[in-house]
Amino acid sequence: MPAPHERRRAQLGHELVGRELDAALVTDLVNVRYLTGFTGSNAALLVTVEGGATLATDGRYGDQAAQQCGDLERLISRTLPSVLLDTLTSRATLRCGVETHVLTVDEHAAIAEQAREHPGWVLSSLDRAVEGLREVKDAAEVAALRQACAISTSALAGLLAAPLAGRTERAIARDLERRMYELDAEAIAFDSIVASGPHSAIPHHDPTQRAVVAGDLLKIDFGARYEGYHADCTRTVVIGSAADWQREIYAAVAQAQQAGVDALGVDVPVADVDAAARDALDRSGYLEHFTTGLGHGVGLQIHEAPFVAKRHPGRIRSHTALTIEPGVYLPGRGGVRIEDTLLVTDEGAAVLTTTTKDLLVLD
Amino acid sequence: MPAPHERRRAQLGHELVGRELDAALVTDLVNVRYLTGFTGSNAALLVTVEGGATLATDGRYGDQAAQQCGDLERLISRTLPSVLLDTLTSRATLRCGVETHVLTVDEHAAIAEQAREHPGWVLSSLDRAVEGLREVKDAAEVAALRQACAISTSALAGLLAAPLAGRTERAIARDLERRMYELDAEAIAFDSIVASGPHSAIPHHDPTQRAVVAGDLLKIDFGARYEGYHADCTRTVVIGSAADWQREIYAAVAQAQQAGVDALGVDVPVADVDAAARDALDRSGYLEHFTTGLGHGVGLQIHEAPFVAKRHPGRIRSHTALTIEPGVYLPGRGGVRIEDTLLVTDEGAAVLTTTTKDLLVLD
Numbered sequence: 001m002p003a004p005h006e007r008r009r010a011q012l013g014h015e016l017v018g019r020e021l022d023a024a025l026v027t028d029l030v031n032v033r034y035l036t037g038f039t040g041s042n043a044a045l046l047v048t049v050e051g052g053a054t055l056a057t058d059g060r061y062g063d064q065a066a067q068q069c070g071d072l073e074r075l076i077s078r079t080l081p082s083v084l085l086d087t088l089t090s091r092a093t094l095r096c097g098v099e100t101h102v103l104t105v106d107e108h109a110a111i112a113e114q115a116r117e118h119p120g121w122v123l124s125s126l127d128r129a130v131e132g133l134r135e136v137k138d139a140a141e142v143a144a145l146r147q148a149c150a151i152s153t154s155a156l157a158g159l160l161a162a163p164l165a166g167r168t169e170r171a172i173a174r175d176l177e178r179r180m181y182e183l184d185a186e187a188i189a190f191d192s193i194v195a196s197g198p199h200s201a202i203p204h205h206d207p208t209q210r211a212v213v214a215g216d217l218l219k220i221d222f223g224a225r226y227e228g229y230h231a232d233c234t235r236t237v238v239i240g241s242a243a244d245w246q247r248e249i250y251a252a253v254a255q256a257q258q259a260g261v262d263a264l265g266v267d268v269p270v271a272d273v274d275a276a277a278r279d280a281l282d283r284s285g286y287l288e289h290f291t292t293g294l295g296h297g298v299g300l301q302i303h304e305a306p307f308v309a310k311r312h313p314g315r316i317r318s319h320t321a322l323t324i325e326p327g328v329y330l331p332g333r334g335g336v337r338i339e340d341t342l343l344v345t346d347e348g349a350a351v352l353t354t355t356t357k358d359l360l361v362l363d
Numbered sequence: 364m365p366a367p368h369e370r371r372r373a374q375l376g377h378e379l380v381g382r383e384l385d386a387a388l389v390t391d392l393v394n395v396r397y398l399t400g401f402t403g404s405n406a407a408l409l410v411t412v413e414g415g416a417t418l419a420t421d422g423r424y425g426d427q428a429a430q431q432c433g434d435l436e437r438l439i440s441r442t443l444p445s446v447l448l449d450t451l452t453s454r455a456t457l458r459c460g461v462e463t464h465v466l467t468v469d470e471h472a473a474i475a476e477q478a479r480e481h482p483g484w485v486l487s488s489l490d491r492a493v494e495g496l497r498e499v500k501d502a503a504e505v506a507a508l509r510q511a512c513a514i515s516t517s518a519l520a521g522l523l524a525a526p527l528a529g530r531t532e533r534a535i536a537r538d539l540e541r542r543m544y545e546l547d548a549e550a551i552a553f554d555s556i557v558a559s560g561p562h563s564a565i566p567h568h569d570p571t572q573r574a575v576v577a578g579d580l581l582k583i584d585f586g587a588r589y590e591g592y593h594a595d596c597t598r599t600v601v602i603g604s605a606a607d608w609q610r611e612i613y614a615a616v617a618q619a620q621q622a623g624v625d626a627l628g629v630d631v632p633v634a635d636v637d638a639a640a641r642d643a644l645d646r647s648g649y650l651e652h653f654t655t656g657l658g659h660g661v662g663l664q665i666h667e668a669p670f671v672a673k674r675h676p677g678r679i680r681s682h683t684a685l686t687i688e689p690g691v692y693l694p695g696r697g698g699v700r701i702e703d704t705l706l707v708t709d710e711g712a713a714v715l716t717t718t719t720k721d722l723l724v725l726d
Contacts, residue, residue, distance in 0.1 A: 040567075041567075059654050060566050060567060060654065060655055061567075063565070063694070064565075098468075100467065100468035100469045100472075101467055101468075101469045102467060103467060103468050104463065104464055104465060104466060104467060104468070105461075105463035105464075105466050105467070105468060105471045105488075106463045106464045106488075108468045109463075125468075125469075170544070174541070174544050178537070178541070181533070181537050186569075187554070191550070202426070202427075203423050204403075204404070204423060204424075206549075291422050291423065292422075292423060331426070
């Protein structure tokens with residue numbers, strides 16, 4: 001097992017002490033992967049404050065679990081996660097944290113029924129403890145994020161080097177994805193958005209058979225996945241020549257994006273980052289046309305904590321990876337979004353998606 | 364709006380009557396899509412027994428909701444699904460079904476707190492009512508499933524017409540996916556499995572850089588998505604020439620698959636279908652090497668009800684779409700799986716994935 005997973009479980013153990021819990025029953029698959037390296041599609045993990053860790057999965061994944069988590073106790077069963085609680089029946093008292101933001105009502109009811117057989121047991125919410133740990137990326141995670149971003153920006157450079165006019169949104173999306181695979185992406189990070197002309201005004205748009213024509217804004221929101229880690233990048237270009245209104249909204253978005261990036265720093269309130277970008281859009285008069293969130297953490301999930309928003313009560317922690325992605329969307333006409341994935345450390349915010357943010361006017 | 368969605372909501376209304384509920388709060392996105400046609404990534408739907416239906420989504424999807432569900436009442440809000448319950452505050456009494464198999468503990472707690480302000484309100488489980496409706500496919504769904512399967516089998520035919528030896532699992536997977544896109548797939552139905560040589564013994568295997576060589580079994584489990592509907596097909600071929608043990612396990616799996624297909628019929632107990640295929644594998648001596656489920660429903664989800672298993676208490680209903688996919692997996696040596704997507708009607712079980720199931724020995 002790579003050392004990072006053991007270290008992450010030790011950090012969770014510290015969290016449990018602080019929360020006065022004896023154990024954590026982790027059922028979110030991404031959290032299980034983060035703590036163990038296990039990538040199967042069915043698993044649960046029990047971590048005790050004493051440092052014990054037991055992984056449960058089903059028969060399909062027995063070999064894979066042995067390979068990926070050879071150091072862990074492993075159980076093969078059809079009844080996850082209750083088989084894990086069964087390992088604790090000798091304990092008269094137990095305060096066990098469960099992932100109430102992930103467990104369904106029905107799943108929780110089954111566990112609670114099991115716990116009721118033990119008068120000294122109490123289930124409580126783990127309150128996103130693992131997600132909190134995941135906000136801070138370790139060296140292995142940073143390396144994977146960097147590689148995912150490098151694949152993404154290289155693929156985009158290749159795409160933009162060839163003519164775009166006359167090609168359909170779908171053809172462009174598939175071309176970009178093929179380039180990411182050729183550069184050793186393990187997967188596409190999310191459904192690529194390729195939105196041309198009036199479609200670019202739709203923040204989330206599925207590529208269609210519309211062909212790109214001169215005068216279009218072309219918005220491309222995409223990323224590669226590498227070793228489980230996601231890149232997230234948006235660039236908007238103009239085809240043929242840029243009209244004044246296109247240059248104007250591009251400049252407004254570029255300024256807002258830079259304002260958001262400049263505001264990033266360790267211990268900065270997340271809400272201040274949001275405010276910096278929105279203030280810039282307010283000054284340029286386009287704030288009402290920015291209808292989405294400013295950014296989000298990125299890692300084993302494409303969207304994860306922290307979510308950059310006005311009401312976020314927290315601060316940016318060192319080694320947070322996140323996006324800054326303001327946009328201006330003019331319904332029926334077109335829109336611009338510029339998005340980077342960045343890593344915030346004590347040295348500042350490093351852009352991982354290094355493609356230029358100058359307005360490109362392309363054929 | 365296409366008529367099917369209105370008809371499906373009327374069917375849900377009938378279900379509510381039978382369950383003595385006044386309303387259903389639908390939060391599963393696939394169920395929302397099934398009942399409305401809405402495809403955005405954030406939505407909730409309230410259906411009342413009187414026939415009312417209100418869709419709630421956030422600001423990103425206002426235009427899309429108007430386009431896709433113009434006939435429905437629509438609410439734009441950040442607080443789904445509670446904004447929907449708010450529309451019912453004039454009701455002194457309300458028995459509302461919620462999706463306890465989908466709502467998380469935290470989400471349910473928020474709704475329950477809201478409901479407690481109304482002494483006459485009761486929340487109870489909708490108990491997978493919409494999933495029950497979805498087991499029976501209507502004409503629009505059958506057409507989309509047929510097209511998804513036709514795209515998949517055409518793409519496979521193209522792939523198998525060219526030499527495979529020397530190509531990597533990943534290259535083969537990407538080639539097959541490219542062919543599906545060219546045939547107008549809207550997406551890949553799930554991560555393609557291309558497993559060669561010893562890898563074919565792993566039921567679920569991510570394609571690697573291993574190159575296919577003569578003597579390999581090559582297992583390909585894949586499908587296209589079309590208008591939201593999924594195809595699911597597995598074929599296993601041999602490269603170069605087939606050894607006796609390969610022919611033997613292929614024959615065993617083919618017989619078991621045919622036994623499962625032959626057992627399908629309207630009103631047949633689901634468990635009997637499972638038994639038919641397992642009995643065939645038992646007779647050939649390979650039952651212990653079949654370690655997965657026999658099949659599953661397929662539709663708006665790649666895996667949905669009914670799940671074909673020994674303990675399934677129900678029967679096959681007319682217009683159920685499902686897979687039959689036995690396999691024999693010999694660890695370290697190789698494995699064979701043969702899988703079709705089928706539609707069961709009063710006329711019997713129609714194979715939608717029409718590629719031959721004869722053993723193909725290919726270059």
